[in-house]
Amino acid sequence: MSSPSSNESIIVDGVQYPVKELTEFGFAAPFSLPNGERKSVATIVLNDQPLEIEFRVRRIADGQSVCSFANLPIKTTEKIQSYLKRRHRQDSGGLEERTYDELASGQTDSASATATASTSTATTAEPQQRAHVKAFALLVMLLAGLAMVIVALVFMRSRSTLSVAHSALVGNSIRVHSKVEGEIAEVLVREGDEVRKGDVLVRLSNPELSTQNDLLLAQSDTAKAKVQALTKQREVFKQKLTFASKKLELEREVAQSELKAARKALSSAEAAYGRLLPFVKSGAVTQLELDEVENQKLAEESNCIARENLVKQIDFSIEAAGKNVLILGDRVDDELGRIDAELAMARAEARELEKTCQIAVDREKDLVVVAPRDGTIYVNYRQQGEFVKVADELMGISYPGETWAAGQVTADQASRVLPGQPVSISVPSMKHQFDGVVMAVGHRAMYSKGNYNAEFRGATATDVPVKVYIEDLPDDIPSGIRLKMAIKTGYGIEWLDNAMEYKLMPIGSPTKKASPADSSQTLAQVTAASIEQHVSVAENTAPTNNVALTEERK
Structure with missing residues (x-):
């Protein structure tokens, strides 16, 4: 325990008392707190340097209050420790700087200085060694900093893009389904043929259906008679x-x-x-x-x-x-x-x-499959003689105009997706690359627009669909092909988005430059209200595939 010093005192309730037995953990002083209190706040003065402290009285003996520090800030603790070290060096007279042999031989400070001077020649190489060590440490620090920068860049890049799962090109085609079951009697079109709305594509044959219709007509005539x-x-x-x-x-x-x-x-x-x-x-x-x-x-x-x-x-x-x-x-x-x-x-x-006869007649009319709209036959799944059931796909018709792709992101990632974000798209099987822009997010926005076929929904019910608009689609890319899409979501930091020139694009025109009013906002500036307006995730995160399929069939 340290000896008392005249440079150490404590001010309690405006009265200054000398401090004895000062350590980094506590002190002793001749005072007592009023009303038997055990905890208080005071100012301790060390070499005319005041420090605000909080202490607790442990015991009172011989008129001295033995106290311990309580809840000291780190800086205050460091100042007390530094003061105690300086005082210890002064009290020891520099003995801690001497070697064991010097102390045992009884050398004085002058003798120690002479011995030190005699060895100065042997230590001339120490500055050079220290310089080499410093240079090596600096090199290590530079390499570590470079590694940290590379890791940060990789992390920030992963944060600035979001991969879209189960992506496919679906927006420029429509599937033709069979409304009744039967055998394909005749296929009147081939892949690549141009068709008009109402053109006959396939003729089906179902003798059993015709027999049932005749029986129903006979029953209807009997009832009328x-x-x-x-x-x-x-x-x-x-x-x-x-x-x-x-x-x-x-x-x-x-x-x-x-x-x-x-x-x-x-x-x-x-x-x-x-x-x-x-x-x-x-x-x-x-x-x-x-x-x-x-x-x-x-x-x-x-x-x-x-x-x-x-x-x-x-x-x-x-x-x-x-x-x-x-x-x-x-x-x-x-x-x-x-x-x-x-x-x-x-x-x-x-x-x-x-009524039953009318339904039967309509079903018999459905044996003739017609084109639901103008377009080009891009795929034919059936051949003459095959038997098809209700809702079986017969062929696909592509049409010009709006072209879009679809995919899913997980529910926890959906909040990062906003309409207007640029999308990088590639076709792995054909080595094509082109750009798009996020058009809609969420189940309602998805299934209320366009033809999103069930075969592309491979994710779980909690995944959120994303619709991506494509303006310049290469002509040789067929409908329904699998895509690889990555949404550029930005960094979410305004100054970094500005530095990287990240901007939301006008919806429906991904390759055109945005107007100043549209392109001035970055991802960090999009408010929560706009997110709720564009992303229908909270209320539509987990609709079943049956509901989605019902919306699609409608």
Whole structure:
């Protein structure tokens, strides 16, 4: 532990105290903190150099507070260590600079200087050796710096480009698919032929489909005949109801006339009975004669009741006939209701069969495959006699105009891709190289535009598709060929992008120079809002291939 020095003091709460036993870990001083505190901040003065420190009181003994430094900055610690080393050299009188033999022999400083002078000749070569060492160290440092620069350049180059997987040229072609299954009866075009929209390309043959269509047509004709028969039967029954209603009207008139006559006969019988009744007591009319008149009166009453009931029955039959119900004696016949029910079922069946027949006819029309647009037959996959299924590819048609390629990047790399970034494209199988520009990023941007065939989607569902526009495509490059694409994403550092002249290009014209307004922005200047506007990654990162295929077929 070091001895105390007059150059060491500490200022606590504005009072300066001498410092004793100063080390790089702590010190001792004659003070005490108020209220029994153990931790405080003070200023320690070493050779008139003040240093702000934080200390903690470990113990108090003989009026001295033994303290340790706490949370010292590195620079403060280095200053304290440097001060302690200088003080130690002063206190030792230079003994640490002498050898063991000098100390053992008791040489003084002058004797040591004489011995040192005697060996000066032997050490004249040391500066040259040190110069060689310095030169070698400098050379090593230069080589290390050069290696670091090369590594940095390689790393920055890898950061400035992004490889696009599963790349293929797909934008200038359309695939022709079979809509029905059947055997290829005739192929009317060859590769290289120019075709117009609607031209017949392939004729298919499917006898089973033709037989099914004939059967459906026969069933449809039968259903239509049944509808016509039921309609005729309904008309006949309606006429029968009309005739029955007229007949009932006549019967009601006859019944009403007979009822009127029966009522008159009843009135006459009642009057005769009333005239004879007073003469029975006098004996002028016998009881037998009175009974005969009474019986006749009762018979007339029964006849009136019967006629009234007949009129009511006829009225009821007329009312039923008005509701399309025919009452024949004691049998109620709702023939029209039955006919209407059967007619409704027959009409529904006829409509269903008619729709099925129309679908069958359309399917039979699909046996003739026509060109969906103008173009050139660049590939033919089928030959005469082959059997194809629904959605099988038959041939491909290329067309001039917009030409683009497609590929995928991983979801974590998609945020680096922006529309307008230049793309370096090569065809490994044909040794062609040309340029493009990123046109769209994301599933919605991809599948809502153009024909992106399923065979080029070889990545996982989380990969993000990229669409690249190509303006100057060599004529000998066929559609569907595999490509090798690398997107130039820039460094993401504004000054470095400016130094390397990295700029976003106008979409749709990769080989033309950008206008000042378009070319002034670098990758580092593109904001998060523009990224969200152009890259539909967050909401479309993992649609299934089935969804993509559905969008493609649409």
